[in-house]
Amino acid sequence: MGIRRINWLYFALLLALTGAVPAPAQQPGGRSLKQALDAACADAGIPGCVVLLDYPDGSREAAAWGVSDLERGTPMETGDLLRAGSITKTYMAVLALRLEQEGYFSLDDRAADYVGPDSSYLELALEPEAVTIRQLLGHQSGVPDTLAQLRDAVPWLLDIFDGDGQIRSSLPQLAGDGEPFAPGEGCRYTNTGFIVAGNVMQAAAGRELAVLLYHNVLAPLGLEDTYYAATEKTPPQARGYILTEGEFADVTLFDRAELAGAAGAMLVNADDLADFGRGLFGAAAAGGHPATTAEEGQAPTGLADGWSALLTRQQLDELTSFHEMEGGSEYGLGLFRTTIGGREAWGHSGATVGYRAEMWYFPDTGVIAVALANAGRAPLKRIIEAALNSEGF
Template sequence: MLDALAHRFVAAGAVGVIAARRHGATVETAAAGRVVLSEGAASPDVNGYFRLGSVTKPYTAALVLQRLHREIDRPVTRWLPIGDDRITLRHLLTHRSGLHNYTDDFGDLAAVVAGRHTAWNAWDLVRPALDRPRHFAPGAGRSYCNTGYLLLGLVIERVSGRSWAEEVTASLVEPLGLTGTHTGAVRLPAPHAHGYLTVDGRPVDVTDFDPSQAGAAGVVVSTLADVNRFFRALLAEDLLPPAALDAMRAGGLGLGRLETPDGPVYGYNGGFFGFQARSWHSADGERQLTLSATTTTASAGGLPPTEDLLPALHGRRPADSRRG
């Protein structure tokens, strides 16, 4: 069933796909497509590294809730000089701040490719976004906002006294034994598949990329096994107090929720130039599915929707999810 899902992603335009499904002690993996665009190239390695993109956000949310779960309704100005004391940590976690999303300004793919080795400071990305008009008053709507997660990363730095990357390592990577998880990797460790962006009709290899422009919103590099291990620990209450995890599940505090006939599942989708990741899990973390697809685009357009992963998560063939 996992092979069928991986091949559906390739048929929809992915260059290569790796996936891992876990049910209890049983782990199933699959690979499809090519590790690079060249004809005849091998399939990607299921143990390979990939960019998580926004699947990073649950890691950042977990750090915030570890330290500040009793203070999520406090204004962000308690920690950062953002000039609006109506915006709370909860608003940032749930994309309800109304702030401008700084990545909406990255539409010129030629400029993205040309600047892919530029190192960014989070404040240099946040300050212009704070000066832009707000979409709505805090809490009055919802609009996906990477700016909010950069701010959460800066809050973590203020509270912990160390960088966001150092805090990820100290509070998540080392305690959970996530030996394949990295922050800030410009060059992916081997093995890995290659991601591309199409500029002027030509695919450009963007596997090597300074990810600092994504920061606490999308910088993590990891493996299928490590991502599943992180979410398993999160959902098993190994990282957060029960009340904090309940709030995370119920309120969308950095964790997506989808309803299925088998009960709710939790996780996140992510994209980083040339890479698309999906990671979804049963409420108890006993059923898990994480998938990485390499692409020639900056978006997930054309790839199967998240709902098409859920039958495989629950042990059924992907075809079971097709709607008539």
């Protein structure tokens, strides 16, 4: 399978993009996990992938498959950086809860009190002056998803540029999909709502999101390979690809994290993403919510010495108060509830141009599963299920 070389200089962010590949790289990981990953990724036909399983006893297994750069044949490694996409929303919800605890705002405050009802994107809501921060974090604000029309736009993505890297015609007007609803009167997924939430947090705390994330989430957990790529200078990442006309097109240059912002700008490796999940959900024993082991108002027990959970019991309860979305999904604050392999799972998927990511916590076992791929339509939930089955879950 060839590689379609594309040298366009700029592309508007494409969020939620929901042949033979070089031989898989040999990386650390249990043999059964590695074998399962090899089989699942070969079947999926993706360039490269990393899967990590983190157990509540502090142990973990990781394996990598394929390549991070098709042109150079660079093996994918378990420590490679890839885009987390909309998993960023979980980071933002955690950050909002911690800033609320510090007294910067209440989640039930109106967003307009901090950024004004006529601010960018918030003004698109049916009742912008009534939207609360909590509604933004739970997709209940009525702020339309201005990127919704790009979800299935791969053909358009490949056709709007001429040979000189210039846009042939103006970008289409981006408008939200679905009927508008008043704040709190519906629940529809919207990237734009989280961008507004990020603006609110910056305005309330008077600091950039990258700084707030570092002090409130990354530093407490010792995360050194996690970046808010919208504004931070980042190390090289795995190349990102989409499949078109039977060939993989390198679309890394289209990965405009600054446009994703609070909706999808995080850049991570598998270890750091699993550490974030463990820091969030704690080292719960099989059979229950981590908060059930903690005293009221206290953080759940951490994983090991030097670890601490990010949220109190009350905050975890808020995060995991799931409600039904349009389409039948369930969402809390920056967090989905779904089933993978017949097991309940809490977490988030992420997708940007050329990348796919998954982070899921299984409350019945305490296992955290992470998967990262450099292909926008990689079937990572299926790959996670194969990985869990290989380990007897």
